[in-house]
Amino acid sequence: MNEKYIDLLHQTTQYSINYIKNIDTMEVFPKSLKELNHLEQKLPQKGSEAKEVIQFLNHIGANTTTAMLGGRYYGFVNGGLLPVAHAAQWLTDTWNQNSALYAMSPFTSKLEEVCERWLVELLGLQQGTAAGFVTGSSNAIICALAAARNTLYQKQGYDIIQKGMKNAPQIKVVFSEDIHSTVKSALTILGFGQEDMIMIPTNEYGIVDLKYMPTLDSKTLVIIQAGNVNGGTFDPIDEICNLANKAGAWIHIDGAFGLWAAASKKQKHWTEGIEKADSCSTDAHKTLNAGYDCGIVFCKHRKALTSALMTNGAYIPYGEQRDNMLYTTEMSRRARSIAVWAVLKHLGKEGVEQLIDSLCDYAEYFAQKLVKCGFHLVIPVCFNQFLIQCDTDENTKKVLQIVQNSGVC
Ligand SMILES: *Cc1c(COP(=O)(O)O)cnc(C)c1O
Numbered sequence: 001m002n003e004k005y006i007d008l009l010h011q012t013t014q015y016s017i018n019y020i021k022n023i024d025t026m027e028v029f030p031k032s033l034k035e036l037n038h039l040e041q042k043l044p045q046k047g048s049e050a051k052e053v054i055q056f057l058n059h060i061g062a063n064t065t066t067a068m069l070g071g072r073y074y075g076f077v078n079g080g081l082l083p084v085a086h087a088a089q090w091l092t093d094t095w096n097q098n099s100a101l102y103a104m105s106p107f108t109s110k111l112e113e114v115c116e117r118w119l120v121e122l123l124g125l126q127q128g129t130a131a132g133f134v135t136g137s138s139n140a141i142i143c144a145l146a147a148a149r150n151t152l153y154q155k156q157g158y159d160i161i162q163k164g165m166k167n168a169p170q171i172k173v174v175f176s177e178d179i180h181s182t183v184k185s186a187l188t189i190l191g192f193g194q195e196d197m198i199m200i201p202t203n204e205y206g207i208v209d210l211k212y213m214p215t216l217d218s219k220t221l222v223i224i225q226a227g228n229v230n231g232g233t234f235d236p237i238d239e240i241c242n243l244a245n246k247a248g249a250w251i252h253i254d255g256a257f258g259l260w261a262a263a264s265k266k267q268k269h270w271t272e273g274i275e276k277a278d279s280c281s282t283d284a285h286k287t288l289n290a291g292y293d294c295g296i297v298f299c300k301h302r303k304a305l306t307s308a309l310m311t312n313g314a315y316i317p318y319g320e321q322r323d324n325m326l327y328t329t330e331m332s333r334r335a336r337s338i339a340v341w342a343v344l345k346h347l348g349k350e351g352v353e354q355l356i357d358s359l360c361d362y363a364e365y366f367a368q369k370l371v372k373c374g375f376h377l378v379i380p381v382c383f384n385q386f387l388i389q390c391d392t393d394e395n396t397k398k399v400l401q402i403v404q405n406s407g408v409c
Contacts, residue, residue, distance in 0.1 A: 008050050015058040022062075023070035027407030030064045072409045077229050077257050079286040088342035089291050092335050099133075099335040102321035109322045111337040118344050119296065122352060123262040126275045130302040132309075132327025133294065133336040137256040138182040140281035140297035143329060145186050146308040147279060147299050148221050148250040155218055155248075165191035174198045174214055175223040176235055178206040180254055183223055205379050208235040218248035226271050226280070227258020231378070232363075232385025234258060238273030245276055253280040256295075260287040261383055263349070264356040270383060279305075284336075287356060287384070290343045294336045297327070359384040 038060060067073055069081055081089075099108035116131035134140050152171050153160040160168060173192055175183060177199040187197065201212045206228040216222060222244045224235035237253060244251035253259070253274055259282040261267035262274055274280060279299040284290035299305035306326040318326070325331050347355060360383060367386045371377055379387035390396040403409065 004050070008054065011051060012054055012058075015054070015062070019062055020069070023067055026067040026070070028067045028072050028409055029075075029404060029407070030066065031407060033064055035060045035063050074409055077286055079257075079283070079291075080289045081291040082289045082343055082346070084342045084346040085289065085291045085339045088339040092338045095335070095338075097335040097338075098332050099337070100325040100331050100333065101317065101323045102319050103317050103323075105335065106321065108335040108337055109324055111335070111341050112324050112327075113322045115337045115340045115344065119340075120298070122344070122349060123259060123271075123298075124268070124275055125280075125298055126300055128300075128302070130299045130305050130327060132297045132299075132305065133324070133340070134297060134328045134330065135293045136285065136295035137180075137254065137281050137283050138186070138295070139329060140283075140295040141182055141186040141252070141254060142189060143297040143305065143309060143327070144252050144279035144281055144299060145183075145190055145221070145223075146329075147301065147304040148252060149190055149192075150308045151278075151301065151304045152219060152221060152250055170196060170219070172196065172198060172214075172217075172220045173223070174200060174216065174220055174249075176200055176202055176206075176208045176225060178202045178208075178228055178230065179223060179225060180229060180256070183254055205233045205382075206230050207233050208240065210236055210239060213240070213243065216243055216247035216249040220244075220247065220249035222249050222251040224251070224253055225258070226253050226255035226261065226274065227383060229256075231387045232258070232382040233379065234261075234270040234382070237271060238276070241273045241276035244278075250278045251276075253277045255280050255282045257283060257286040258383055260352075260356055264353045264360075266357055267360060267383060284340050284343070287359065288340075288343055288352070289355070290339045293334075294340060296340075356384075 068078055071080065097105040097108045099105050099112070102109040112131075112133060115133070119131055120127065120129045132140070132143055134143060149171065150160050153168060156169055158169055171192070173187055173196050175197070198214055200208050200214070203209050208224055222240065224237065224240050226234050226237060228234070241251055255271070255274070259271060259274065259280060262271040278301065279297065281295065281297050284294040284296060285292045297305070309329055310326060311331065344352070360381070363381050363384045363386055367377065367381045367388070370388055375388040375390060377386065378389050390399055
């Protein structure tokens with residue numbers, strides 16, 4: 001059995017290496033998806049050899065995957081995979097650590113503790129800020145807003161855990177009109193309704209317009225963003241944090257890709273004031289290129305986060321050491337901190353800064369070239385993004401189609 005296992009891993013390594021060797025010539029988005037039809041099979045009655053399964057899987061996958069690796073994929077707000085992260089993920093799979101509890105895996109408990117400290121320093125957050133390692137920003141936002149909700153109620157003397165949402169006093173939720181849709185779904189999941197929400201109008205760049213800020217108080221939850229997916233822009237973080245802090249409101253920053261600006265001397269002016277936020281969230285699988293899936297929730301009030309997410313059971317032995325599951329909605333889960341640790345160790349502070357600066361420099365480079373070609377700049381370069389269009393919508397669509405059909409990017 002062992003020999004077969006090892007053989008299987010050798011075979012898989014070879015498939016992976018071949019895939020990576022081809023990545024620079026692959027069509028970025030597969031032109032033909034015919035191979036997918038081969039997946040249309042009935043649930044097999046009898047099993048097959050692992051080797052054959054992987055061979056079949058590789059045949060389909062190598063021909064129909066989107067080339068998100070390799071640097072020519074610019075769709076949505078996705079990240080790549082640094083070689084060191086890839087290698088660390090292989091080890092993660094090999095070790096198969098359930099990183100819920102120290103009692104299960106002291107190794108991943110220690111890694112999360114170290115990553116938490118490193119990230120807090122890297123991003124310039126307040127010392128002692130807690131971090132949880134979750135699937136992505138969608139979940140990180142839920143975790144942070146759960147802590148926010150419970151704390152705001154607690155301040156009003158209302159025990160939400162005991163009494164639930166039904167007769168809860170109203171909390172105003174104030175957020176940017178251009179906020180990411182995951183924030184809205186997090187609010188819905190947490191029991192907030194449209195009537196609790198106030199949207200702050202944004203300007204033509206998708207930035208919160210301060211003159212429309214409603215009055216904040218200690219019954220308010222404010223959510224703004226560091227990095228708008230529709231053009232890369234940042235809300236005026238420092239000003240809004242000051243207002244929220246003064247009012248005793250809870251402020252969260254969605255910085256799925258943009259929070260990383262804080263790690264660059266050239267870019268950190270965008271995130272000035274993030275350390276004043278009560279919580280923020282980001283993705284290591286975006287700007288940091290640590291691979292899927294890896295979101296991070298940061299909360300200045302450790303107890304608020306852990307008490308909001310705490311689950312109990314007679315069989316769960318919490319200890320003196322870090323129990324990772326206290327910081328997420330999940331119990332059993334992948335040891336995401338392994339890849340994060342490897343990337344941070346590999347790049348160091350300087351390397352992360354270079355990575356971020358290079359993304360921003362490329363954005364600048366592309367923007368200049370495209371403007372020279374006659375494209376109209378709708379939103380100038382902000383961080384790692386910009387927005388362009390042609391003279392008409394029809395031409396914009398045509399150009400997009402030509403670019404995408406080229407298979408180059
Ligand atoms: C990507 C993104 C999200 C959602 O993050 P996931 O990692 O996909 O769950 C939320 N907010 C912003 C600004 C994003 O860019």
